Amino acid sequence: MSAATAADTPGGSAWASNAASGPFQMDRNWLPFHPAPSKPRFVPPPGAVDAHCHVFGPGARFPYAPERKYTPCDAPKEKLWALRDYLGFSRNVIVQATCHGADNRAVVDALQAANGLARGVATVNAQVSDAELRELDAAGVRGVRFNFVKRLVDTTPREVLLDIARRIAPLGWHIVIYFEAAELPELYDFFASLPTVVVVDHMGRPDVSKPVDGPEFGLFVRLMREHPNFWSKVSCPDRLSRVGAPSYADVAPFARQLVETFPDRVLWGSDWPHPNMKSHMPDDGHLVDYIPTIATTAELQHKLLVDNPMRLYWAR
Ligand code: 0GY
Numbered sequence: 001m002s003a004a005t006a007a008d009t010p011g012g013s014a015w016a017s018n019a020a021s022g023p024f025q026m027d028r029n030w031l032p033f034h035p036a037p038s039k040p041r042f043v044p045p046p047g048a049v050d051a052h053c054h055v056f057g058p059g060a061r062f063p064y065a066p067e068r069k070y071t072p073c074d075a076p077k078e079k080l081w082a083l084r085d086y087l088g089f090s091r092n093v094i095v096q097a098t099c100h101g102a103d104n105r106a107v108v109d110a111l112q113a114a115n116g117l118a119r120g121v122a123t124v125n126a127q128v129s130d131a132e133l134r135e136l137d138a139a140g141v142r143g144v145r146f147n148f149v150k151r152l153v154d155t156t157p158r159e160v161l162l163d164i165a166r167r168i169a170p171l172g173w174h175i176v177i178y179f180e181a182a183e184l185p186e187l188y189d190f191f192a193s194l195p196t197v198v199v200v201d202h203m204g205r206p207d208v209s210k211p212v213d214g215p216e217f218g219l220f221v222r223l224m225r226e227h228p229n230f231w232s233k234v235s236c237p238d239r240l241s242r243v244g245a246p247s248y249a250d251v252a253p254f255a256r257q258l259v260e261t262f263p264d265r266v267l268w269g270s271d272w273p274h275p276n277m278k279s280h281m282p283d284d285g286h287l288v289d290y291i292p293t294i295a296t297t298a299e300l301q302h303k304l305l306v307d308n309p310m311r312l313y314w315a316r
Contacts, residue, residue, distance in 0.1 A: 002274060004086070005107045009220055015125040023059055023060055023063075023106070023237075024057075024059040024064055024071050024154070025071065026071050026073045027070055027071050027072070028048060029073070029278070030070070030072060030073060030266050031258060031274075031277050031278070031280070032073045032273070032281070033075060033079075033273035033274055033281060033284075034200060034281050034282065034283050034284060035182065037049055037083070037086070037087075037283050037284040037285045038283050038285030039081065039086070039231075040087060040088065040143055040285040040286075040288035040289045040293050041287055041289055042288050042291055043088055043291050044056075044087070044088045044089055044288070044291070044301075044305050045090070045156075045298070045302050045305055045306055046090070046301075046306075047091070047305075047306045047310070047314070048089045048090055048091075048270070048305040048306055049088045049091040049093060049267075049306065049309035049310065050084060050087070050089045050091070050092050050093070050235050050269055050270050050272075051078060051090055051092075051093040051233065051235075051268060051269045051309045051312075052093060052094070052201065052235050052267070052268075052269020052271055053269055053270050053272045053273075054070045054075065054094060054095060054096075054234075054270060054272070054273060054275065055075055055076060055077050055080055055094055055097075055107060055110050055270075056073065056074055056075040056076070056099060056100075056106070056262055056273060056310060057072075057073055057074040057075070057076060058074040058076050060068055061106075061109075062103070062105050062106035062109065062137040062243055063102065063103075064069065064099050064100030065098075065099060065100055065103055065224050066101065067101075067154070068098060068099040068100055068101060069098060069099075069152055069153070070099055070101065070173070070224065070275065070276060071104075072097075072168060072273070072275055073146060073273075074101055075078040075273035076274070077110035077113055077114070077271070079119075079273075080092060080094070080110070080272065081114075083270075083284060084117075085286050087270070087284060087285070088288070090117065090279075091117045091118060091119075091309070091313075091314075092117065092118045092119075092122045093118070093119050093120070093169040093231075093267075093269065093309065093313055094107050094110055094111065094112070094118055094121070095120070095176065095269075096121060096122050096123040096145060097275060098122070098123070098147060098152045098153055099275070100123075101123065102122075102123055102124055102125045102128075103122045104120070104122045104123065104124075104136060104141070106137045107120045107122065107141070108120070108136065108141075109136075109139040111141070112139055112140075114140070118140060118141050118145045119140045119141070119314065120136075120139065120141040120142070121142070121143040121144065121145050121176050122136050122141045122144055122145070123142070123145050123147075123155075124144055124145065124164060124168075125160075125164075125165065126163060128161045128164075128167075130167070131143065132166065133171060133193075134171075137171050137173075138221075139280060141173070142172075142173055142174065142312070142313050143165060143168075143173045143174040143175060143199070144165075144168055144173060144175055144176070144297040145175075145176040145177075145178065146161050146164075146175055146176070146177050146178075147177075147178045147268070148178060148179040148180075148183060148205065149176065149178055149179060149180060151276075152178075152276075153292075156247055157267065158190055162193070163199070165194055165195055165196060168189060168197065168209070169195050169196050172229075172315075172316075173196065174196050174197035174198065174199055174312065175194055175197070175198050175199070176199045176200075176201060177191060177198060177200055177201065177297075178200075178201040178202070179200075179201075179204060179205070179221065180204075180205045181204050181205050181206045181207055181216050182207075182216075184204060184216075184219055184220060184223070185219065187277045188223065189228075189278075190217070191223065191230075192223070192226075194229075196215065196229065197229050197230075197231060197312070198218075198227075198229055198230050198248075199230075199231045199232070199233065199267065199303070199312075200223075200230065200231065200232045200233065200237060201233050201235070201236075202233055202235050202236040202240070203232050203233070203235075203240075203255065203258060204220045204223075204232070204297050205236060205239070205240065206240065206254050208241065208242065208251050208254060209242060209250070211252045211258060212254050215278065217254060217257075218243065220232075221257070221258075221260070222260070224258070224261070224262055224265070225261075228265075230264065230265065231262075231265040231266065231267060231308075231312070232258050232266055232267070233266070233267045233268065233269055234255035234258055234259055234260070234266050234268055234294055234304070235253070235267075235268060235269040235270070235271055236269075236271050237251035237287070238270075238271075238274070238280075238287065240254075240284035241276070244280075245282060245283060246283075246286040246289060246290070247289050247290075247293070248290050249292075252290070252293045252294050255294035256293070256294045256295075256296070258298065259294050259295045259300055259304060260300070262301050262307050263299075263300055263304075264303060264310060265308065266303070266304050267304065267309055267312070268291060268295075268304050269285055269304055270284055271287075272284060291304070291305070
């Protein structure tokens with residue numbers, strides 16, 4: 001859907017009625033996505049890609065997984081398209097959220113409805129068949145996500161992940177990894193052994209109260225420097241910041257360093273509908289206005305928002 005209806009536009013009445021999850025009861029402390037994001041001042045370049053966002057349900061049609069660690073409010077594709085248009089973006093990369101487990105039907109449904117304007121990252125388990133992988137590929141999936149954040153998923157043995165990695169590599173897919181910075185020393189060698197392009201969510205979640213040139217973030221920069229197959233999403237200042245919106249000034253130096261050091265291997269994403277935010281819900285307009293503070297020239301912005309995601313997700 002390229003043209004959002006007035007009611008679906010952020011700020012409109014349908015947009016604001018977001019606090020439901022079909023037949024599921026959303027978690028008592030769940031924060032729904034922002035009901036009326038501000039219009040960003042920053043205008044993304046034509047063709048800009050929001051390369052990290054999710055769809056949730058609707059639960060009545062795409063049930064949340066029994067093994068999930070949270071139950072969200074529904075965040076269906078129509079609201080994602082409306083937000084895309086409102087923020088001035090053209091395309092989305094929809095990442096399978098853990099609340100849907102390895103059942104990728106909500107993402108596939110969104111991809112099939114997107115008229116080529118969305119690609120996906122799936123979650124698969126060891127039992128996935130080659131035919132299922134081909135179907136996901138035909139729908140627009142271009143990667144799998146391995147999640148190491150313990151509050152979100154139970155641990156999957158590394159042999160299983162390596163087996164999945166070997167099976168998706170011939171499709172030209174990549175692997176998206178999500179972990180906390182404190183876990184990187186233990187996971188470093190495993191990550192370095194992965195055979196595909198590897199995209200790291202949210203800069204490996206650095207503790208931004210530590211120095212940007214300190215050992216913790218230094219290890220992540222080393223991973224990127226020594227392994228040219230590694231990319232990073234410079235996303236989610238809202239999850240990492242202590243000073244908060246609209247500047248996210250404590251996170252910006254970390255993101256800026258990655259954008260300037262690895263300009264051809266960075267991606268930006270809104271993270272809508274922002275699962276598991278506890279203290280506040282970010283204003284998506286502020287997140288867009290953060291972009292020129294981390295990609296400070298038109299050339300860097302074009303790489304971050306257009307060239308890089310197009311190369312990774314729309315090469316075919
Ligand atoms: C994010 C972050 C989170 C959740 C998930 O799939 C998910 O459930 O990714 C989180 O809770 O930090 O990137 O959306």
